[in-house]
Amino acid sequence: MSAVTQGALGTIPLGRTVAPRGRSERYQYTYNLIAGSAPLQFIISVEPAPKSPGSSSSSHKYVFRLSLKVDKTERPLGESVTMNLTVDPRHLEFVVFVFPGKSTLPAGCLWCYRVWLRVDQIDHRLFGDDELWVGKDPDFSSVANISMARLRSMGSNSQMYEALVGRAKIGFHVRWQHIAEGLYRYSIDYEVAGVGATLVDDFKLILHGDPKTVTFLIYTVPMNSVPAQASHRLRIWLKTYLPSDPSITPQANFHMIPFNDSFVYQRIYKSDTFKVGFKLDFSALGGKMVMGTPNGPPKAYSVSHASGGRLERRSTGDSAGSGVQECELG
Template identity: 50%
Template sequence: MSLYPSDFDDPSPAYTPTPLWVPNAHGSRRLPTLPRHFAARSIDSTSSTSSSDVQKVIHAYSLIAGSAELQFIITIEPALEFPGHHLFFLTLKTGAAERPLCQPVALKLQVEPRELTFSVFVFPPKTSLPQGCLWSLRVWLRSNEIDHRLFSDDRLWIGKDPDFYSIEDASFARLRESRPDMQVYKTVLGRTLIDLIVRWRRISNKVYSVSLDYDASGVGRTLFTDFIVRLDCPPQDVGP
């Protein structure tokens, strides 16, 4: 039988149509205190956290890519309605921000989750602008001398103090307005003045849903919405 994240109770909010917990027609579901991606706290080594109904095992791996210090956090928790199965979640923490990566993975385990080991590595797939900011990510799980590829992402953009001004003919937006729930940046594209509007709303403690819209002379649209991120600082202190 194949299992998918949608088969499980209370799927991760980052992979549902909205980031909010919604009961289904088959009965109530537990409301998580944090989106299921995020660990209750950041750690430097393998440990576990537990509550009255969910026990998690957390593995954290650190590396440096593009001079940026990255911490990849793998969270394992049981799939309550499917005995023997576990859900694997991956998040990336760097600086004050933590965000989910890849889709969650469901696996049937006959080994103790605390005894699992992982190989976590990145490599540059090709040149990028700015240079040294595009990475391919691989996460492999190892158990009983057998390796299984768990997560893969070929478009991980991250770097420390990238040289954006090295990009020829780039147009940069400037912050023009800041409010408690949004920031407005202005730039010129095709000789047209454009407003880029970043909005955020709090989902739970330190976890926010972020969206980006543009407006040009009264006409605009949403570029993306419901980007889930955990911040250890106020959203106003984070700049694009």
């Protein structure tokens, strides 16, 4: 069996060898299928559950994990499942299938997946979800009023994308950190005019290659709002190169990838409440809207770490002073 190392996704195969004495083994099952012309691999891993204090040494609890592999990227699907097994975990049979979800834009990208464990002709449902967004070369141009971000720069562990959202130029920063053999942690933030927030945090990928070959498709679509251009739908898709020949490997330099190559896209984030805009016309809210005015400069307070972030005392600065007093932030 494969020797394994413990990581954030459970255990990660490192190569074929004999498991050390006293170390449990992990069994991996792989099922291939094609969903909307996109070749997918569903990977099911089975390993003994960690022993809890006082548990019997003859415990038969096993942890099942599911992941989706597309070309050289692998990501977890759903939560792990713990089952009691008295059958041999090295000889299991699974039923793995997908079927189309509701109509979507872009078309043909929403799938429902199911994974069942079959033992002695009895089926046990393990995994299932109706929100698997994946497709080969989706027609994103079919989405009306779409505003796509452009990849502007690529660093050793980051990518920067730019987009116009509500006439505001926004930067989307993708960063990754190598945390174990083949395992990477991704985060995605946005920033505009010195203000931003984290959109995706602690997204994990197992990569069998250079992380710079993995890119993202980020786009927004304006929603009806008052004021106009204030609210947007935001979508982030993982973009994976799909060589026509398995022996072909993607080029590390994203500028050199030909435009006629194919890609598989997986949606990893959505928001229908992304609110940002440039010089929004708040007067459009109508005559009943009452606008506030500032009551002088801000006051500063000291915050004690020991008090759990509670305000301890007001600063001695005059509220009519020229600026914020230096303070200790919790």
